[in-house]
C-alpha cells in the first residue's frame with residue numbers, strides 16, 4: 001500500500017476540535033463506514049455526542065496526543081487555530097490532512113496575504129503594522145477609512161477596528177493585540193461570496209458553486225445559492241480557488257471568502273479557512289456530495305465526489321435563542337440541523353436550516 005492508497009471502511013479518522021464542524025465531519029465519516037476519534041479539551045463539545053472514541057485533553061498534552069495518534073489512521077482538524085506544535089507533534093506520527101503549511105498560512109493574516117499575492121490571487125491593499133508610527137505611515141498610504149486587524153486569532157469580526165480618521169489611529173492601535181497588526185484598505189464591496197473547494201492527494205481540485213453570504217453582527221447569517229453574480233465572476237472565483245488549493249498541495253476542503261467589488265466584475269480574497277466552512281452548510285441539502293463528505297473522502301484518499309447542485313437553496317444560521325423557535329421554522333422544503341449544544345448564548349451558533357427550493361430571486 002502506498003501512502004495515498006484509499007483507506008478502507010472501518011479506518012479511524014482523528015479529528016482535532018469538537019465543535020459543530022467536527023460533529024458534522026464525524027456524521028459524514030460514519031456514512032462512509034469510517035470511525036472517528038474526536039480530540040478536544042472541552043468535555044461538553046458537540047462532536048463528542050456522535051462518536052464513542054474521544055479524548056478530552058489539552059492541545060499541548062503530549063501523552064494524550066501520542067495515544068490519540070496511535071489510535072487513528074489519519075488526523076484532520078475542524079478549526080484553523082490548532083497550535084503549530086500540536087500539528088508538528090501529530091504530523092511526526094500519523095498523516096495530518098490538510099498539512100501544517102495550510103495551518104501556518106491561515107493562522108496569520110500577514111502570511112496569508114503574502115501567500116495569496118505570491119499565488120496570483122488578489123487581496124485588499126495592506127501593510128504590516130508593528131508600531132504606531134507604522135500605522136500612521138500605512139494610513140497615509142492606504143487612506144481612510146481602513147481596517148486594522150490582529151494577524152492572529154481573529155474570527156467573526158473579533159480583533160479588528162475600522163479607522164475612519166487618522167485621529168482614531170492611536171486608540172485602535174492600543175485596543176488590538178496580539179501584535180503585529182495588519183492595516184487593510186477599506187473595501188466598499190458590493191457583496192460577499194465564498195467558494196468551498198477541495199483538493200485530493202492526486203492533485204484534483206473541485207469547487208462547489210459560490211454562495212452569496214450575508215453577515216449580521218459580523219456572524220454569518222445566510223448563504224444563498226446561486227449567488228447573484230455573473231458566470232465570468234464565478235469563473236474568477238473558481239480560478240482563485242484552484243490556484244490556492246494547488247499552491248498548498250492541499251488535501252481536504254477549504255473555505256475561501258471573497259469581496260465582490262462594485263460593478264460585479266472583480267473580486268478580492270478576504271480570507272481562507274483550511275477546513276469545512278459555515279458558508280458551505282447549504283451543500284448538505286442540495287449537492288450530490290456535501291462539503292463534509294468531500295472532506296472525509298479527501299483525507300482518506302477516496303476520489304472526490306460530484307458537486308452537482310440539484311436545487312436552489314438558502315442556508316440560515318440559527319444564532320443564540322433563535323434556535324428556540326426551531327419547531328415553527330419547519331415549513332415545506334426546510335431541512336433543520338441542530339448541533340446539540342445544551343446552552344444558547346447570544347452570538348453562539350446553535351444550528352442552521354436549509355430552505356431547499358427557496359425563492360432566491362436569482363437566475
Ligand code: AMP
Pocket residue numbers: 124147154155156157158160184185186187188189192215218270271
Ligand atoms: P474577517 O474577520 O477578515 O473575515 O472580517 C469580517 C468581516 O468584516 C468581513 O466579512 C467584512 O464584512 C468586514 N471586513 C473585513 N475586512 C474588510 C475590509 N478590508 N474592507 C471592508 N470590510 C471588511
